Amino acid sequence: ADARGLGIGAFVSIGNAVDVSTNDLLRYWEDEPATDVILLYLESIPDPASFVRVARRIGRRVPIVAVKAGRTVAGRRGAASHTAALSGGDVGVDALLRQAGVVRAASIEEMLDLATVLSSNRRYRGRRVAIVTNGGGPGILAADACEANGLEVPELAAPIAARLRSLLPPEAGVTNPVDMIASATASQYGQVTCILGAEPDVDAVMVLFNTPLLTRSADVAEELITARAALADDIALVGVFMNREGPPATLHAAGIPSFTAPENAARALARAIAWDDRRRRPEGKVPRPAIDVERARDIVNADPSTADDWLETATAYALLEACGIPCVRSRLVSTPEEAEQAQVAFGGTVVVKAAAAIHKSDVGGVRTGVATGAEAAAAVRTIRAALAEAGVPDAARTLLVQEQVDSGLEMIVGVNRDPLVGPLVVAGRGGAAVELLDDVAVRVAPLTDHDVDEMLESLRSYPLLTGYRGAAVLDIDALRDVLHRISTLAAEVTEIAEIDLNPIFLLEHGVAVADARIRRTARDIR
DSSP: OGGGTOOOSOOOOOTTOSSOOHHHHHHHHHTOTTOOOEEEEESOOSSHHHHHHHHHHHHTTSOEEEEESOOSHHHHHHHHHHHOOOOOOHHHHHHHHHHTTOEEESSHHHHHHHHHHHTTOSOOOOSBEEEEESSHHHHHHHHHHHHHTTOBOOOOOHHHHHHHHHHSOTTOEESSSEEOOTTOOHHHHHHHHHHHHTOTTOSEEEEEEOOOSSOOHHHHHHHHHHHHHHSOTTSEEEEEEOSSSOSOHHHHHTTOOEESSHHHHHHHHHHHHHHHHHHHSOOOOOOOOOOOHHHHHHHHHHOOOOGGGBOOHHHHHHHHHHTTOOBOOEEEESSHHHHHHHHHHHTSOEEEEEOSSSOGGGGTOEEEEEOSHHHHHHHHHHHHHHHHHTTOGGGGSSEEEEEOOOSSEEEEEEEEEETTTEEEEEEEEOSTTHHHHOOEEEEESSOOHHHHHHHHHTSTTHHHHBTGGGOOBOOHHHHHHHHHHHHHHHHHOTTEEEEEEEEEEEOSSOEEEOOEEEEEOOOOOO
């Protein structure tokens, strides 16, 4: 930190946190006006709900950057043996830190990179970056790094390009990156930086310097310090000095974040801008849908199942009904004759499937497109034969006849109670290929309205929900409502360990759950 010009106001090692926790320190630093950035190294997150509340509040004023150890299985073993902390997996930690407004770093080096930028700038105008360089190759690398991190490298307007052309040699490139070539002087660095920083279509300037034969890095640094004073406060200025000595110390003292590689600079700048953008957003509210929590708890606890603590299918659907979550019309059957009667009663194409809490399609436990009563009876026999061959004959004792849904989009909504961070809510593309598609978002319950919007809008498949290429616009509000109901259920009924609604069909009007697996926390049955 000292080598980067970062002052340390306080350094606290709390060991196993017997009496002083991370949350205590955050509250302490909240009242320290001289604190510019808070850096955390975490192995566990005790009292996650309190951590989110405290970090959200403080992080709107003071950036919080965290390295969380134990990202891998091996790392989690080490963390557990050292702190006796349980780790519920990196996805849950990532969701918790995101909701808390904490900027997560992958390493100590990246944490210091972020601190270097965040301690220099608190306000950022936007994501449009102008790149200044005296070498074409590094300029291209910087542009690639910026765009890879979600920053924009816009082409400069013709009047600005003409102005730059008047200052630079004919061989210089004046689009973006601005390649001043190796003969660039320190004075030209200062002039170009000021011109670009005053341009309305530029929000940040990244300046790259490779030591040539004549121009000295110390002189370039002095020009950048002068330019910094002339720029607006919300224009970011970042230096990259690609030489053995690294950035001159005068830049650190002047509050200009500087690096030795464009990739580090682009990543840190992008994360800092994202922090500023996030803190400007409204905090959001946690909706309270009308759910009878006590009835839901009674339904869960009244189920007689003990094997793996998966609720019986009828109980799972009753729980969803009590929570106001629509399900596809279904009927439990035990014989081929009952399946035939169910299909006739529904009067249309149905799906016949095993009712057990298994991955049905993996073992031949589903038959779709069943159009007659005779086909329904035959489907029961076929499924039972397939499950017997797969070694799970007991899974075919009870089956489900269900109206087939032939429209909408298959989604997944679920809950997994993480031992480290609490109940995680999952939403994304569903169906049999859910793991292959890997298009899901995860947040910690309870969810705010902004959490739900961010989850859905972050999906690669989100355009499919909004009428992609002339397709029907689907009922996103209905899906939002389901997520809030599931979030409330997970937060309030702690007996529930896992919920898997896959698929849940998102329709033009409403939603419908076609398959539900719900597991309660393990019972003490001694």
